[in-house]
Amino acid sequence: MSVVEAGPVTRQQRAARVLTEVFSPAHLAIVLPPIVGARAGGLTGFAYGCLAALFTGVIPYAFLLLAVRGGRIGDRHVRQRTQRFLPLGFGVVSVIVGFGLLVLLEDAPGDLSALVVAMLTGLVITVAITAVWQISIHTGVAAGTVVILTLTLGWVSALAWPLVVATGWARVVLRDHTVAQVAAGAVVGAVVAGLVFTTLR
Template sequence: MLRNETRPTNNPAFRAAVVASHVLTPVVLATLFIISSPVRNASVSWAQALVAALFTTIIPWCVLLYAKLRGVVSDLHVTQRQQRHWLYAVTAGSIIAGLLVLRLMDSGRAIYGEVGSILLGLAVVALVNIWWKVSVHLAVGTFVALQFGSGNPGLHPLIICFIALLSWARIKSNEHTASQVCGGVFIGVLVYYASLAMASLLA
């Protein structure tokens, strides 16, 4: 078991790790990634980005919040692996609905690639989650960091530092083991390169 019965709540490092985990959640990072699409790609409009974010992260987050209030999940990070399956299914359904709405808006291919990469990452994490609890924080965090640093080698040291910080936060807060964190990083890298291939096919 990873979640200890007694946690060092008075430890400054532990508290900092918990704060970092809350601030750098997958929903925050994925929302920033989608919302910033018009900045990174001029062919994406702000309306398209907002609709994409609504269906990709905001609606699933509202469902999660409702589930937490009803006691369906133990916490907003859904640290209990067996509680994640239905949420992955709901999120996938919401993303697919968002793609249909974007189609009705006659959106360009770029936003499909952005949303499609999130859907791909969700599918990979959900598949792995059947057998093993992997860090979704690191999967999403690594993918988003690589996307923001794409084509800019000068940002590589910052990307490494960001991934290291998030890894430390998840391990220090006793939410994941080192192997689960490394698994998340691996998935993030895998989805990043898959998204590059997807973008080339949609170009």
């Protein structure tokens, strides 16, 4: 339980909670693959994107919810750093399986495969950093999402950057992260997503 949850909830904290929920990593990991798939391959690409989203977001999120329900993890946003390894590790395995299916199916859009590898790379790096420091996954995924959308849909998507800032603000307001942790998350997420996606697409 974060410090702000121990006392009365302010309007600012309510807004922070809404932002944390709406722009959670799981939601973005589910929404992004179909968008990239559709942009690259129309309806067929969209279908492949939905398949990818099953492994990048739906299955890992379902696992997280089950772990919370079973008491193995304290909450859906995994505020305790030591509890992150179980859902992150499962997420890595799930994304690898999803990527393997895309490879086997052969005609999946190249941009979609590049996206899944970028997501996998980001996950692995996050696991490594989490071993010593609680970097913000929320801002990492949000920043990576904006970068991918910008590379895929054009520079108008860059207008979404204020949402990344708002997500970081929310994590700090809720005292789940420091300013340094949300800033580092955004930088790592943006750089990894941009480099991997651009190299492989």
